[in-house]
Amino acid sequence: MKIIVAGGDGFCGWPTALYLSKQGHDVAILDNLVRRKIDNELHSNSVTPIATLEERVNKWKELTGKEIKTFVGDLNHHDFLTQVFTQFKPDAFVHFAEQRSAPYSMIDREHAVYTQTNNVMGNLNVLYAIKELAPDCHLIKLGTMGEYGTPNIDIEEGYIEIEHKGRKDTLPYPKQPGSFYHLSKVHDSHNIQFACKIWGIRATDLNQGIVYGLHTEETKQDPVLNNRLDYDGVYGTALNRFINQAAIEHDLTVYGSGKQTRAFLNIEDTVRCVEIAAENPAEPGEFRVFNQFTEWFSVKELADKVQKVAKEEGIDVSIDNMENPRVEAEDHYYSAVNTKLRDLGLEPHLLTDEVIKDMLQTVIDHKDRVIKDNVLPSVTWK
């Protein structure tokens, strides 16, 4: 299959591009490299040193003989996107290329507007490119479990059957997102569903949980293939952040009570889920939704796990319940369905002590790169 991985220079996109290439697909990466520029804006970095995109794909070719084409440009530049679609003629378009940090979207008006413009308009451009240039191309779009929020009932996979005043219908599951970033994903989902309906586009919305981990079989092959690892208060996701804090012997900073519960998955499962979606495409006109996660944990449970593994490695860190910078429910019900990807063959890599230990060791190896000022949250919702 000819597959474009948009956002293929990022944390999820890079290992996905390598994995799909290894599986024999003809892969091209599209990325405007904005994530690297945001590191400069935030005076932050990846804990792991990351090579340039050019060095990365050249190393992959040297090691495997497989070529990954690169298109450096922005989804919001229509002429660029037209050129990519015309030249590459994709069978599938994997769309990771969005601003993905909730705190970044909550910094101020400018960052909220950037996030929603970049994400919603970028996705709309992709929908038009598919309609006009590759109508059979399967859109595999990264959404988030955060679109649903934390309702007091079970979260279904995209749709819910409702009985109201004696009549029944299957409707999109209600969305109650918790940041302007998460709202951008909800807007994307609506636009995609509408495009499927009116133009007959085929699309899969992957409502992904929070991704932890770093390495995959492919990125481990050479340091030039390293994946990025974010740890700062803006881009670091919960578990990755705690592991980094442990490595530099900083308290593990849990927001509020830490009872907030979220869905998680290992980066090794992200790459496999995308492959499963690509190999089992949605039907023309179908807007399919998969909940892409394998387990859920409260933030406190994650901190406890990291504290325990760190202690076994001779590192003593305390857990510090700090004032929650976000506006979110701390005591809430959480139960979500995730059977569709499992039914199509996903075999989860679960969060074991071994996984935490392996990540901790990687961060310890690079801990001189951690900028300590960035470890605490710097953005509040209010």
Ligand code: NAD
């Ligand atoms: P990331 O920031 O590491 O990667 C995103 C990539 O997209 C970057 O390389 C960036 O340069 C590129 N990009 C952004 N806007 C672009 C544009 N307009 N044109 C071209 N390229 C652009 O993020 P990630 O963690 O790899 O996340 C990838 C996707 O998965 C995002 O859509 C995110 O919302 C979703 N997701 C991520 C997580 C997670 O825990 N990381 C969880 C759920 C969903």
